[in-house]
Amino acid sequence: MRRAGYLLLIGLLAVMLAACGQGKNDNAGGNAGGNSNASGGTNAEQPAGNAEQPDGGAEQSFRIAISQYVEHPSLDATREGFIAALKDAGLEEGVNLTIDYNNAQADSTNNLSIAQKIAADKNDLVLAIATPSAQSVAQMVKDTPVLFAAVTDPLAAKLVDSMEAPSGNVTGASDTNPAAVQQLMDFIAEHFPDVKTVGIIINEGETNAVVMAENAEQQLAKHGIQAVRAAVANTSEVKQAAESLVGRADAFFITLDNTVVSGVDAVIQVANENDIPFFSSDRDTVERGAFATVGFKYFDHGYQAGQMAVEILKNGKKPSELAVTLPDKLDFILNLKAAAEQGIDVTDEMKAVVQDPENNIIE
Incomplete structure (x- = not known):
């Protein structure tokens, strides 16, 4: 009996020692896992944090x-x-x-x-x-x-x-830039002494066109030049309006008028056929066949x-x-081919007003 009891006691101690050892290993594993989780947790969270940075994750669209x-x-x-x-x-x-x-x-x-x-x-x-x-x-x-x-x-x-x-x-x-219209009207007065009346083809339903036309009229009046308007309601009326000015106007002028610019080829045609100098408010129209503007590249x-x-x-x-910006690269733009079509003798004095002749005198 004593021997059996002794053996039973030894067995129980062995089990207890094994359990303690296992517990120690579990704690070690837990600590290792804890360290790993702490480290792994930090690493796992880092990419998400980086994804929120401008240079990380998906690019904003x-x-x-x-x-x-x-x-x-x-x-x-x-x-x-x-x-x-x-x-x-x-x-x-x-x-x-x-x-x-x-x-x-x-x-x-x-x-x-x-x-x-x-x-x-x-x-x-x-x-x-x-x-x-x-x-x-x-x-x-x-x-x-x-x-x-x-x-x-x-x-x-x-x-x-x-x-x-x-x-x-x-x-x-x-x-x-209001200065652009003023410079162009001054150019007409200085270099076209025979121009006493300027015809303005305009859609008066466009606020922008009206503002520019009024500016042009005020500048022309300073030189004793009269402005005559020919109104249009749509692009299909542009040619008729231009033709109505023949015999009443010594030159044509158009503003940044979307309706008129859309039908500007008709104005160019009438100007060329009747030797009427044609002045515009944008470079693109000069490139297409108007003679001159004070403008910039759109x-x-x-x-x-x-x-x-x-x-x-x-x-x-x-x-x-953000303040409203204005064009900051104004220059005279002349189309010499258009001048020939419209009976204009382009003088050296006219060319001299162009600051960048290489880009703004169109042959």
Whole structure:
């Protein structure tokens, strides 16, 4: 019995020692696991933290809606410059940028429908090209940053309440500098002494066109030159309006008038057939066949707007923090081929006003 009891005691001690040893191993494993979990836990959380950093995880993408009033070279170049500025800043369509492009084809009903559609969509930013599009978009879109481009007078169009510090969600790039119209009218007065009347083809439904026409009329009046308007309601009326000025006007002038610019080939035709000097407000029209302007490249203008978009999308700026920009590369642009078509004798004095003749005297 004693021997059996002794053996039983030894067995119990062995079991207890094994259990203690196992417990010690479990604790060691637990500590190792704890250290591993602490380390592993830190490592597991780190990638998630990195994913929230700008350089970690999936790259942020953006969606921009564009409302363009009509297709013509100046507005198209504006859009192209805008997109180029985004690409140069690392925002590329099809990679991390989606662009919803809409064109109203100069139809006011389409223009309003596009603005309503854009307002209902989820966008990170909206670009409105030309005054009618900007007015509709600004009216409809209230919670998304809105930029405009190819807008002549943002104040008169009631898009902003201040050029320097807009108070709402709208800002952008104006495509005119009042000095440009003044310089062009002074050029006409100085170099075309036989011009006593300037015919202005205009859609008076476009605020931007009216503002520029009034500016031109005021500048011409200083030189004793009369302005005569020929009004149009749509592009199909442009040729008839130009023809109505033959015999009443010694020269033609058009503003940044989307309706008229869309039908500018008709004005060029009438000017060429009747030897009437034709002056415009944009470079693209001069490249197509007008004689002269004081202007800039609309691609550069759109690029300015694109740089503003980058400030908003990538740098967190608000539209109210971005002043409205103006063209800063004004120069005279002359088309010598158009001059020959319109019976203009281009003098050395005329050429001398061009600061960059290599790029701005078109042969």
